[in-house]
Amino acid sequence: MFKDITPLLLDGRALDRTIALLADYATGREIDFVVAAEARGFVLGGALAARIGAGFIPARKPGKLPAATASVDYALEYGVDALEMHSDALEGGARVLVHDDLLATGGTARAVCELVEAAGAQVHGCAFVIELGFLPGRRQLSSYDVHSLITYDGG
Amino acid sequence: MFKDITPLLLDGRALDRTIALLADYATGREIDFVVAAEARGFVLGGALAARIGAGFIPARKPGKLPAATASVDYALEYGVDALEMHSDALEGGARVLVHDDLLATGGTARAVCELVEAAGAQVHGCAFVIELGFLPGRRQLSSYDVHSLITYDGG
Numbered sequence: 001m002f003k004d005i006t007p008l009l010l011d012g013r014a015l016d017r018t019i020a021l022l023a024d025y026a027t028g029r030e031i032d033f034v035v036a037a038e039a040r041g042f043v044l045g046g047a048l049a050a051r052i053g054a055g056f057i058p059a060r061k062p063g064k065l066p067a068a069t070a071s072v073d074y075a076l077e078y079g080v081d082a083l084e085m086h087s088d089a090l091e092g093g094a095r096v097l098v099h100d101d102l103l104a105t106g107g108t109a110r111a112v113c114e115l116v117e118a119a120g121a122q123v124h125g126c127a128f129v130i131e132l133g134f135l136p137g138r139r140q141l142s143s144y145d146v147h148s149l150i151t152y153d154g155g
Numbered sequence: 156m157f158k159d160i161t162p163l164l165l166d167g168r169a170l171d172r173t174i175a176l177l178a179d180y181a182t183g184r185e186i187d188f189v190v191a192a193e194a195r196g197f198v199l200g201g202a203l204a205a206r207i208g209a210g211f212i213p214a215r216k217p218g219k220l221p222a223a224t225a226s227v228d229y230a231l232e233y234g235v236d237a238l239e240m241h242s243d244a245l246e247g248g249a250r251v252l253v254h255d256d257l258l259a260t261g262g263t264a265r266a267v268c269e270l271v272e273a274a275g276a277q278v279h280g281c282a283f284v285i286e287l288g289f290l291p292g293r294r295q296l297s298s299y300d301v302h303s304l305i306t307y308d309g310g
Contacts, residue, residue: 004221004222006212006213006220006221006222006241006244009201009204009210009211009212009213010188010210010211010212010244011210012204012205012207012208012209012210013208015201015204015205015210015211016205016208019205033165038193038194039193039194039197039213039215039219040197040213042193042194042195042197042198042201043197043200043201043211043213044201045198046164046170046197046198046199046201046202047201047202047205049164049167049170050167050170050171050174050202050206051205052167053167053168053171054167055164055165055166055167055170056164056165056170056198057161057164057165058161058164058194058195058198060194064194065161066159066161067159067161086161089161089165
């Protein structure tokens with residue numbers, strides 16, 4: 001099952017409302033930075049950061065960031081992938097919101113959380129638009145507070 | 156020379172101000188959609204669309220979009236690349252703002268403009284954060300109105 005948010009992005013009012021709902025979740029968490037993985041997490045991640053007055057930090061595929069990076073490997077359904085973040089992007093103690101459009105198996109989001117914690121910062125929530133509730137994403141992120149705007153339970 | 160906007164994104168106030176300046180450029184152009192290429196164009200492209208009440212359309216590398224796509228090939232410094240957009244994303248006559256973080260040789264932005272026009276829509280401006288003025292990006296986009304927040308003239 002492929003859930004795709006591009007039809008939602010097409011509608012300016014739906015786009016704005018989605019960012020507002022994600023920002024509602026961030027309220028009271030005193031978020032310093034939103035961190036999101038390329039590429040789909042960037043679309044709402046940058047907008048969410050701006051909406052809540054936070055900075056935005058991209059987690060990217062290897063070799064895409066120009067300065068020194070920290071890296072984490074993570075398992076895919078078939079094989080292994082890696083994400084990188086600028087080493088100096090986060091200071092110890094910074095409060096981070098991890099975002100992606102879709103929570104499926106949770107591998108990508110968990111890798112982002114690991115990058116954040118390896119930098120000495122703290123994950124104060126994970127915010128998704130869509131969660132596939134029949135996949136183990138939420139279990140992969142059981143150490144964190146997880147919020148999804150929409151959950152599909154059908155398999 | 157590699158110009159990188161990730162330090163700017165880190166600063167919530169600078170991020171917000173950058174989106175506001177891009178939105179200022181869009182004012183009066185009655186933009187229906189912002190179209191941006193993956194991955195870096197997504198960070199501010201989504202935020203810009205939300206800020207001006209427009210929809211957002213991603214232009215992606217081949218094979219990344221789930222529905223039927225239109226495609227365009229474009230030259231890189233060494234080789235060829237391609238971008239795809241959902242075929243049904245744009246209707247004829249829609250007014251589009253093309254965005255990317257960086258205007259260098261202009262190949263990517265021009266490919267995005269070609270996708271937009273192939274769909275029967277119109278490019279009503281191209282907005283960048285950084286322009287490398289010693290490269291032919293602006294010449295590549297001479298059919299369009301081009302706006303950059305910062306121009307570097309040094310080579």
